[in-house]
Amino acid sequence: RHKFWETQPVGQFKDTGDTSLPEGPIEPPTPLSEVKQEPYNLPNPYEWTTCDMDSEDTCTEVYNLLKNNYVEDDENMFRFNYSKEFLSWALRPPGYYKSWHIGVRAKASKKLVAFITGVPARIRVRDEVVKMAEINFLCVHKKLRSKRLAPVMIKEVTRRVHLENIWQAAYTAGVVLPTPITTCQYWHRSLNPKKLIDVGFSRLGPRMTMSRTIKLYKLPDSPATPGFRKMELHDVPAVTRLLRNYLSQFVVSPDFDENDVEHWLLPTEGVVDSYLVESPETHDVTDFCSFYTLPSSILGNQNYSILKAAYSYYNVSTKTPLLQLMNDALIVAKQKDFDVFNALDVMDNESFLKELKFGPGDGQLHYYLYNYRIRNALRPSELGLVLL
Ligand code: MYA
Ligand code: JJ1
Structure with a gap:
């Protein structure tokens, strides 16, 4: 069913209702020296880019990618149109990491074709405050859909979050994945x-x-x-x-x-x-x-x-x-x-x-x-x- 998500440390559908499983981290942190040092491989025509959201030009490229390719309603009548000012605000909170603003470019044209971001946050779950990344703005250009780029992007942002010694994340989506907390x-x-x-x-x-x-x-x-x-x-x-x-x-x-x-x-x-x-x-x-x-x-x-x-x-x-x-x-x-x-x-x-x-x-x-x-x-x- 979920070839990618089945491999990830998230609540799995098969475990719903299993009262023996404890609340809290699913897997322990690994020593930082064991975190992969090189980026994950992309298909050959594409390369990673770190997006500098202080740069007006990069901000405009991100804005245009999202304006044309981000979330739509189920009947494709409306598409979110986050403003540049909004993106600049959302992606640069206290303590943000530039390395968590990740783009993918076509090597030949340098055109930005995909994006994913994280920002740091302290999230309290019951009586524990956990350092997390909030993941947002995952977007793959309409012409590059269903090529399994999203799992590579998610693994890459995970790797870069791990490099900052952070092991949890929060995110929302309009689609059902394993497994919603609500x-x-x-x-x-x-x-x-x-x-x-x-x-x-x-x-x-x-x-x-x-x-x-x-x-x-x-x-x-x-x-x-x-x-x-x-x-x-x-x-x-x-x-x-x-x-x-x-x-x-x-x-x-x-x-x-x-x-x-x-x-x-x-x-x-x-x-x-x-x-x-x-x-x-x-x-x-x-x-x-x-x-x-x-x-x-x-x-x-x-x-x-x-x-x-x-x-x-x-x-x-x-x-x-x-x-x-x-x-x-x-x-x-x-x-x-x-x-x-x-x-x-x-x-x-x-x-x-x-x-x-x-x-x-x-x-x-x-x-x-x-x-x-x-x-x-x-x-x-x-x-x-x-x-x-
Ligand atoms: S939610 C907003 C997501 N963006 C959009 O909906 C914009 C329009 N859509 C697109 O750009 C593409 O359709 C996207 C998928 C990029 C969404 N979250 O590459 P694929 C799984 C997580 O062939 P594409 C937001 O930004 C799907 O189940 N996974 O598919 C929060 C399948 O896996 P599996 C998703 O359609 C993002 C695989 O991807 C989502 O070309 C949080 C297919 O890949 C989704 N929204 O591209 C990300 N949609 O086979 C997770 C599909 O297993 C963060 N998939 O079912 C996790 C925490 C990471 C940090 C951890 C730190 C410790
Ligand atoms: O905006 C949404 N729906 C609207 C428009 C529906 C158009 C046809 N599909 C809607 N309108 C009815 C309003 C009406 C006003 C008078 C009172 C009764 C109601 O329902 C929906 C939310 O409802 N938006 C979307 O579908 C956009 C995607 C939502 C998932 C977002 C995922 C975000 C990822 C974040 O990281």
Whole structure:
């Protein structure tokens, strides 16, 4: 069934329900001297390249590879279109390794034809904090599919992660592989229903007219919560405390320190937006919400070429009800001209999805750990991790 994945230290389907297997690393680290020193072999026409994401030109090459060849929905109507600014942010967090930004070029033309990345992260699983790589942006050019390039790329990124003495990884995929730690559902909240219907992202409900639909999804012009404002640099310590305390309840979550919060959550124009509630009386930061910008190309529509989507990121409520906080997030996203607000059913998101008129999408997202066994699959609400 899975000629490659059967050979890897991941939970195997045949072991599901085997209560004798312990939680934790599947295989022990090997001495660094035993890690293969040379890159894996690629088919002859191709060569490895390390992508320097500080270079505008390399960033543009990666951007174009992904724009034309990355993830599509099941009917090939939309394709993720990560911006250059987003890629530069996502791939250069605190302590990142340039050697984990791996490309494949055609030797003859030097054209970039495949890509895979890792970034370092500390991920807490129950009461252990584990150094991991977060693997993302695996992409093989459409013309080079089904030639078993992906397994070579995965082995190569694994080797380079091992060289940094890191032995675990976290990743997500839209496809089922051995073996998800949990499977999440995408939910969508229309902000611009007319455009969404025109481009085939959503449909007019039964017995609904366009004008009733537009009215259904109308939102106020500005947020309702007193003290709701954009996050600023001086908020980093308070947001870190709020977030660490909140994430500690989930089975799997990132272990964010102040440096991580500054990188991942301080607003970056056109990439990540974060808001908080500062109590007008005590000036305490009591609540926090955030979303990232990930547009999709609309494939083959006469009128529109880009769908502007916001994706729910980390949200914490201690005083403002989560429902009200997320309604304010929808309002600011609408003001910023997003067409749709997307969320997964992770953390406490179930509590607001239906009430705020999100509807389930046709996509799922499976979460995985490499070389770390979780005895039973988690419920999405037990997961405190959002990957980009
Ligand atoms: S998920 C996003 C993945 N990208 C896309 O979906 C973009 C569009 N698709 C493509 O570019 C290609 O179809 C890809 C596969 C590149 C996905 N994750 O080369 P092949 C297995 C893992 O002939 P292609 C993301 O970025 C497949 O089951 N494995 O196939 C996270 C089969 O193995 P097996 C996948 O279609 C990535 C083999 O590849 C995926 O030409 C995390 C076939 O290879 C997938 N999404 O190329 C990677 N799709 O026979 C794992 C297919 O066994 C990281 N396959 O079934 C693991 C941790 C590594 C670090 C460890 C450190 C310690
Ligand atoms: O966006 C997605 N689906 C949309 C569009 C469907 C178009 C036809 N296939 C969708 N729309 C319905 C919205 C509607 C709004 C009003 C309320 C009811 C709902 O369902 C899906 C997610 O649902 N996205 C994808 O399929 C993209 C791929 C997802 C897997 C991502 C893997 C990422 C790898 C990360 O490393």
